[in-house]
Amino acid sequence: MKLGYVGVGSMGGALATRLCSSHQVDVFDLSATAVAKLEAEGAKGLPSARDVGAANDIVFICLQTSDQVRKAIFGENGIAAGMKPGGMIVDQTTGDAFQTRAMAAELEAMGIDLIDVPVSGGPQYAIAGTIALMAGGSDAQFARIKPVLETISPNIFHCGPVGSGHVMKVTNNLLAASQRLLTFEVVALAVKNGLNPKTVVEAMLKGSGRNYVLDVTFQRHILPGKLHQGFTLGLMHKDVKLATKLAADSEVPLLIGGLVDEYYGAIINDLGADAEVNMALRYIEDAAGAHVCPEGASADPDA
The missing domain is CATH 3.40.50.720 (NAD(P)-binding Rossmann-like Domain)
Structure with missing residues (x-):
């Protein structure tokens, strides 16, 4: 073969x-x-x-x-x-x-x-x-x-x-994309109210809010200040749009998914489609007036 x-x-x-x-x-x-x-x-x-x-x-x-x-x-x-x-x-x-x-x-x-x-x-x-x-x-x-x-x-x-593999993938990615933004928002909320981001992540990983973003993105990338994860905001938004298109073609309402689509669009308007996907946290930090990333954190893959 x-x-x-x-x-x-x-x-x-x-x-x-x-x-x-x-x-x-x-x-x-x-x-x-x-x-x-x-x-x-x-x-x-x-x-x-x-x-x-x-x-x-x-x-x-x-x-x-x-x-x-x-x-x-x-x-x-x-x-x-x-x-x-x-x-x-x-x-x-x-x-x-x-x-x-x-x-x-x-x-x-x-x-x-x-x-x-x-x-x-x-x-x-x-x-x-x-x-x-x-x-x-x-x-x-x-x-x-x-x-x-x-x-x-x-x-x-x-x-x-x-076609079923692509259905599985885009629905998975919509869930992952949604979790990313919500997790960024929730951690920023906790930090704005005086909590240490490391403590927030450790506690949530033992609670009912545990997810991939806490387990992998925060522990391997955000908390160490190495924001590069090898995926862009534009590619993430593309995957979200594929899921919302699938929903429209299938006549399935996707209310939360639609909001996530708009949210990524707003972030991209501010940061650009080529920005590293974890730079979405910078957008959320600015809106919240909270600093989740450690000082000197970088999205440079060589940093």
Whole structure:
């Protein structure tokens, strides 16, 4: 079984690195630097997505949007132009379930399978081999890809037919995005009223408010003053918008989710879409008149 990977940036690169530990992997990315990093892990860089499709039975892809995925698959030098019937494309992008299903139908007519397997946990968990994998595809498709996915992480969930992985991912990310802002607000409230942020986090981790933001974001990033977590406000807002679009397309009211969407929009208007996601705490600190981050805290990844 020959494997390829298209889109080896921060997340795709981490996932492809896991695959390289047990497979020969052909890779393509618009960034020569990203490809070089994977070549150092034993991968082979190829000139185009089409070349990766032509050379492999299964091609993974991880980009920022479903529109980019469509271009990478169906474009002039896309994966589908090179892939033979019987091939499989594994979409690890955080994408739009409705677009994914449409692409799967187009590829099915070409004799190519598409399965969506987005991930949750961040690049550090991908590298560690503990990231969550959320798969959408038929039972037969899932059975085919599962042994390969197990080389990335044992935490694999078959969520249902194609598109179900993306449904799982965007609903998870809406919950995570909501928890982040609410947790930032609540800790700022406590600090404004005289509490030490470290004490607040330690107490809440033993109480009913415990969540990922307290357990990971605060303990590993906020309290030590290293705000960089490898994710931007713009990407978080994109994921929230995917969830609110899913709700609209499914005719499901999403009142709190809608407010979270607007909240991220307001923060981005102030800080910019490229700002590190934890800089949202700076926005909340300014509004509250409270200082949660230690003096000298930085979002610089090299700090």
